[in-house]
Amino acid sequence: MTYQPLADRIRPQSLDDVVGQSHILGPDGMLRRIVDSGEIPNMVFYGPSGTGKTTVANIIANRSGRALRRLNATTASLSDIRAVMDEVGTMLAPNGVLLYLDEIQYFNKKQQQSLLEFIENGSITLIASTTENPYFYVFNAILSRSTVFEFKMLTADDVLTAIDRGAALLSAERGVSLRWEEGAREHIAAGCGGDVRKALNALELLVSAARPAQDGVVTLTLEDARAVSQRSAMRYDREGDDHFDTASALMKSLRGSDPDAALHYLARLLEAGDLITAIRRLLCSASEDIGMAYPQAATIVKACCDSALQLGLPEARLPLAQAAILLATAPKSNSVVMAIDAAMADVRKGNTGPFPRHLQNVHADSAGQEREQGYLYPHNFPHHWVAQQYLPDQLKDSKYYQFGDNKTEQAARRYWEDIRK
Numbered sequence: 001m002t003y004q005p006l007a008d009r010i011r012p013q014s015l016d017d018v019v020g021q022s023h024i025l026g027p028d029g030m031l032r033r034i035v036d037s038g039e040i041p042n043m044v045f046y047g048p049s050g051t052g053k054t055t056v057a058n059i060i061a062n063r064s065g066r067a068l069r070r071l072n073a074t075t076a077s078l079s080d081i082r083a084v085m086d087e088v089g090t091m092l093a094p095n096g097v098l099l100y101l102d103e104i105q106y107f108n109k110k111q112q113q114s115l116l117e118f119i120e121n122g123s124i125t126l127i128a129s130t131t132e133n134p135y136f137y138v139f140n141a142i143l144s145r146s147t148v149f150e151f152k153m154l155t156a157d158d159v160l161t162a163i164d165r166g167a168a169l170l171s172a173e174r175g176v177s178l179r180w181e182e183g184a185r186e187h188i189a190a191g192c193g194g195d196v197r198k199a200l201n202a203l204e205l206l207v208s209a210a211r212p213a214q215d216g217v218v219t220l221t222l223e224d225a226r227a228v229s230q231r232s233a234m235r236y237d238r239e240g241d242d243h244f245d246t247a248s249a250l251m252k253s254l255r256g257s258d259p260d261a262a263l264h265y266l267a268r269l270l271e272a273g274d275l276i277t278a279i280r281r282l283l284c285s286a287s288e289d290i291g292m293a294y295p296q297a298a299t300i301v302k303a304c305c306d307s308a309l310q311l312g313l314p315e316a317r318l319p320l321a322q323a324a325i326l327l328a329t330a331p332k333s334n335s336v337v338m339a340i341d342a343a344m345a346d347v348r349k350g351n352t353g354p355f356p357r358h359l360q361n362v363h364a365d366s367a368g369q370e371r372e373q374g375y376l377y378p379h380n381f382p383h384h385w386v387a388q389q390y391l392p393d394q395l396k397d398s399k400y401y402q403f404g405d406n407k408t409e410q411a412a413r414r415y416w417e418d419i420r421k
Helices: 030-037 055-064 078-087 107-114 118-119 156-173 184-190 196-209 220-230 241-255 259-271 276-294 294-312 316-329 335-348 408-420
Strands: 045-046 067-072 097-102 124-130 147-150 179-180 217-220
Touching: 030 055, 030 147, 045 055, 055 067, 055 124, 067 078, 067 179, 067 196, 078 097, 078 107, 118 124, 147 316, 147 408, 156 179, 156 184, 156 196, 184 196, 196 220, 241 259, 241 276, 241 316, 259 276, 259 316, 276 294, 276 316, 276 408, 294 316
Parallel strands: 045 124, 045 147, 067 097, 097 124, 179 217
Antiparallel strands: none
16 A cells, blocks of 8 residues: 555635635635636745645645646756646646646746747646745746735744644554643644644554553653654755845845844854855945944954854854954944945946046056156054045945944044044
C-alpha cells in the first residue's frame, strides 16, 4: 500500500475547512465570492508554502467540474504543457481543463507564453502558485490575464486547528487515544513557521515515535515535540522574498530606534547563517540613519563587524548584537544620505560645469603657459578658513548638506556660523 502523508489524508474538501486566509476565504472574501459564482478566472496564488494554495486549487477544480491537471514548473517541460493542451476538447476533459501550475516562477518566458493561447480562449483555466512575488517573477502577459491572490502565513492558532484535526484522524486510524503533555501541542504549532504541512508531518512523526500505549493512551511529550520540530520555524531563502523582507525589516527597525525589533530580525539572519546580509545592513545604517548625529557609530560598527567575521558563528552574534543595539539607541540623522543624493541628482542631470580655476591641479596648464591659480590656502587664515568659491559657477549657490536637528550637528552649525560671520 502506497504511503500517503497525513497532510494529504486530511486535506480539506470545502473552503469552510481551510484554516486561515480569512481575508480572501471568509464570508465576504473576494476569492470565496468568485468560487461561489462558478465563474472561475485565471488566478495566481502567491504566498509561503503550506498555507493552502494547493488545497484551494483542488476545491475549485472539484466545484468547477473541470478536469484537474497538475504540473510543477521545476520539472515540467514544453512537452508536458502540450500534453495537457491535447486533452482540451476530448473525452478526457469534456468541460475543459483546470491547470494547477506550481512554482510558476521556474518557467521561462517561452514556457509561460505557450499557455497564453489556451487561457485566452477559455479552454484552459490556469491557477498558478508561487512562493515569490509574482510581479517580479511572472511575465506581464500572464499577470494581465490573471487575478492575483496573496496567501498569508498562518498563525499558531490557525495551525492548532489543523493539528487537532490530524490528531483525531491518527487516533481513529490507530485505535488509541492521544494525550498531549502540557505545551507539546502548542510547541508544534509555533515551531512550524506557519506551514500546516510541516506541522502535520511533525505530528505524524511524533505519534509514530511515541512510547507504546498504556491502557490505550499514547502520551505525546514536550521533549519529543521539541525534537521533531527543531529549527523548523525558520522561513528563509537567500535569494527569495524572505531574504529581502528580513533585511528590510532589520534596517527599518534600526532606523525606527526599536532595539528589540532590530535584535529579532538580526536573530533571524543569524539563525539562517547569513552573516553577510546582517553586516551590510548594520554598516549601511551607521551612515544612512545615524550619520553626523553620532559619527563615531560608523567606526564602532565597523569594529563590531570585523570582530564578527573573525569569530564566526555562534560567537559572532555578540558583536553584531552590540552594533544593532548601538544603532537602534543612537540619535538619528539622515543628513548624509540626503546630501549625497542631492549632489548625485545634479551630476546625473548634467549640472556640473568647469572646475573653478583656483581648484584645478597645478599641472593643468601646458608647459610655458602657466597662469596664476589664485588658490587661497585655508590654513594660512584665522580659524583655518577663508571665503572662497569651491563649486562650479553654475552651481555656486547650491546647498546639498543641511545640518540635522541633533546635538552634534547643531554644535557644528553654530561653530561655522560664528567663524563665517
